[in-house]
Amino acid sequence: MFFTSTSNYERLEGGLGPGRTTRMQAWKKFAIGAGVLISVVWFFGPRSSVELIPDLPMPGMDDAYPPPVAHIPTTTSPSEDEIDFDKTTTTTTSPPLQTSFPTSPETDPDLLKTVHCTSPYSPNLPLVQYALMIDAGSTGSRIHIYKFHNCGPSPTFEYEVFRMTQPGLSSYNGLPTAAAESLDLLLDEAMDIVPESLRSCTPVAVKATAGLRLLGARQSDDILKAVHDHILHKYPFPFPDKDGVVIMDGKDEGVYAWITANYLLNTIRGDSPEDASPFAVLDLGGGSTQIVFEPEFGDEKGDEGLQDGEHKYELEFGGAKRVLYQHSYLGYGLKSARESVHRVVQFMDSMRSSKNGASSWKRMIHNPCLAQGSVKEVKLPAGDGDTVTVTMTGSDIGNFEACNRILELVMAKDDVCELKPCSFNGVYQPSLLDAFPNGKILLLSYFYDRVTPLLLAKSSQDHPQPPMSISTFATLAKRVCAGPTSWQEYWGTYPEIMEELEGRPEWCLDLSFQHALLVLGYEFGDDREVQLGKRIEGTELGWCLGATIAMVGGNLRCRV
Numbered sequence: 267m268f269f270t271s272t273s274n275y276e277r278l279e280g281g282l283g284p285g286r287t288t289r290m291q292a293w294k295k296f297a298i299g300a301g302v303l304i305s306v307v308w309f310f311g312p313r314s315s316v317e318l319i320p321d322l323p324m325p326g327m328d329d330a331y332p333p334p335v336a337h338i339p340t341t342t343s344p345s346e347d348e349i350d351f352d353k354t355t356t357t358t359t360s361p362p363l364q365t366s367f368p369t370s371p372e373t374d375p376d377l378l379k380t381v382h383c384t385s386p387y388s389p390n391l392p393l394v395q396y397a398l399m400i401d402a403g404s405t406g407s408r409i410h411i412y413k414f415h416n417c418g419p420s421p422t423f424e425y426e427v428f429r430m431t432q433p434g435l436s437s438y439n440g441l442p443t444a445a446a447e448s449l450d451l452l453l454d455e456a457m458d459i460v461p462e463s464l465r466s467c468t469p470v471a472v473k474a475t476a477g478l479r480l481l482g483a484r485q486s487d488d489i490l491k492a493v494h495d496h497i498l499h500k501y502p503f504p505f506p507d508k509d510g511v512v513i514m515d516g517k518d519e520g521v522y523a524w525i526t527a528n529y530l531l532n533t534i535r536g537d538s539p540e541d542a543s544p545f546a547v548l549d550l551g552g553g554s555t556q557i558v559f560e561p562e563f564g565d566e567k568g569d570e571g572l573q574d575g576e577h578k579y580e581l582e583f584g585g586a587k588r589v590l591y592q593h594s595y596l597g598y599g600l601k602s603a604r605e606s607v608h609r610v611v612q613f614m615d616s617m618r619s620s621k622n623g624a625s626s627w628k629r630m631i632h633n634p635c636l637a638q639g640s641v642k643e644v645k646l647p648a649g650d651g652d653t654v655t656v657t658m659t660g661s662d663i664g665n666f667e668a669c670n671r672i673l674e675l676v677m678a679k680d681d682v683c684e685l686k687p688c689s690f691n692g693v694y695q696p697s698l699l700d701a702f703p704n705g706k707i708l709l710l711s712y713f714y715d716r717v718t719p720l721l722l723a724k725s726s727q728d729h730p731q732p733p734m735s736i737s738t739f740a741t742l743a744k745r746v747c748a749g750p751t752s753w754q755e756y757w758g759t760y761p762e763i764m765e766e767l768e769g770r771p772e773w774c775l776d777l778s779f780q781h782a783l784l785v786l787g788y789e790f791g792d793d794r795e796v797q798l799g800k801r802i803e804g805t806e807l808g809w810c811l812g813a814t815i816a817m818v819g820g821n822l823r824c825r826v
């Protein structure tokens with residue numbers, strides 16, 4: 267019942283960052299050679315000449331209207347490094363929509379009924395069904411309390427309630443009981459919302475993601491067992507027959523996010539328009555990133571031309587069989603990418619300092635992926651499980667182009683490609699130019715959190731941002747990496763943004779990495795249109811709703 271995934275991406279377990287753990291010696295040799303080359307280009311090339319893209323209207327902006335006051339979207343499912351650790355919990359519910367249907371417990375006239383029908387489609391089903399999904403992320407745990415109705419042949423989603431607590435389960439290494447008890451605030455919220463008569467038939471699942479994967483099998487299994495036993499003995503909610511408390515496989519995380527987005531965008535449901543084409547979904551978390559799309563090969567979709575392997579995911583949904591390409595890159599989430607960049611920078615600096623007999627651990631290290639003029643204390647692994655804190659600065663060298671040269675190493679574009687074609691890190695992926703040339707692309711999580719505040723877009727969290735091009739990432743990265751003078755020029759009238767940029771020197775790195783992931787990694791063109799998503803009509807995008815739909819559509823058993 268308690269297990270960790272054994273698929274190939276688990277070779278990265280242990281926090282080693284991008285690249286195969288069995289190739290660390292090869293990576294070091296590669297880094298030495300590449301480091302010398304980059305050192306020459308970087309440190310002997312121009313340092314302060316950053317050409318900013320002219321101040322053009324950003325996508326989604328209308329010049330006829332003044333931009334609104336900037337909004338930093340952190341009130342719903344904040345990204346991992348945006349959580350305020352001085353606070354215990356954050357609660358949100360779906361905001362009321364301009365519709366006659368309830369969108370939250372506050373607008374629901376009867377939690378035991380539905381406005382959609384008066385009796386269930388099948389007499390064996392309840393009229394309404396609640397389900398609980400706990401997302402145990404690297405730095406916080408989040409519960410999604412979903413309400414469904416059974417007016418049709420399969421459960422139909424009505425609304426959700428969201429609540430979170432921090433820190434995440436992975437922060438309780440060696441303290442499994444405390445880890446389990448940290449979920450009480452979330453489950454107590456569910457007890458307040460789910461009617462008492464339905465609690466014993468309301469399934470709950472706890473799915474941990476990248477943070478807990480990196481603890482190691484023994485420590486993570488202890489936490490999972492403690493969580494299972496604690497919920498079983500304290501709360502009335504049943505577990506599903508399979509995967510009740512688990513570390514979620516990366517391929518499931520990506521596919522469930524794809525289901526969520528396309529379900530809410532009405533491209534894969536049984537009542538979707540016949541010509542509706544599913545979005546490709548790219549999700550960027552802290553420890554990993556996922557890509558899922560339905561490839562096209564000529565006039566055929568999916569199966570024809572797609573090689574067999576773990577990347578191939580067959581799915582029956584909405585009355586149709588779909589063959590998806592999916593991959594989860596553990597070690598290429600935003601937080602992991604930062605560590606990889608800092609390690610490369612420190613390694614190259616140590617090569618230079620060793621010639622002079624100095625130690626790079628005790629002095630300022632120049633890092634082109636930090637904004638100009640900024641300083642950041644960075645924790646790096648020092649061997650034998652220890653860490654060391656070094657001070658890095660963007661000085662006068664921080665800029666998008668120099669950072670991109672570091673990212674070329676991190677992306678491992680030249681890694682061995684055993685099954686062609688490959689995207690990056692030696693991973694097979696059909697060419698998006700051939701297999702997904704014109705499809706729509708939706709970017710989630712950190713993509714949204716880093717870009718939308720800087721765009722000052724009028725659209726809200728409850729709707730996808732209007733289409734923009736990937737080049738927007740480069741535009742914003744150049745402006746952010748150039749430092750305070752550039753910030754003042756573009757965002758000086760928005761104190762919230764200025765405060766965020768001043769407090770986060772790595773915002774330059776984040777934007778540069780996101781651009782590199784899309785262009786260098788996945789090989790999208792800079793002119794390719796993309797959309798950013800956080801929520802759709804009050805429902806959070808991500809894997810949780812997709813996983814819950816799969817759970818309530820299965821064989822559920824109530825607790826006696």
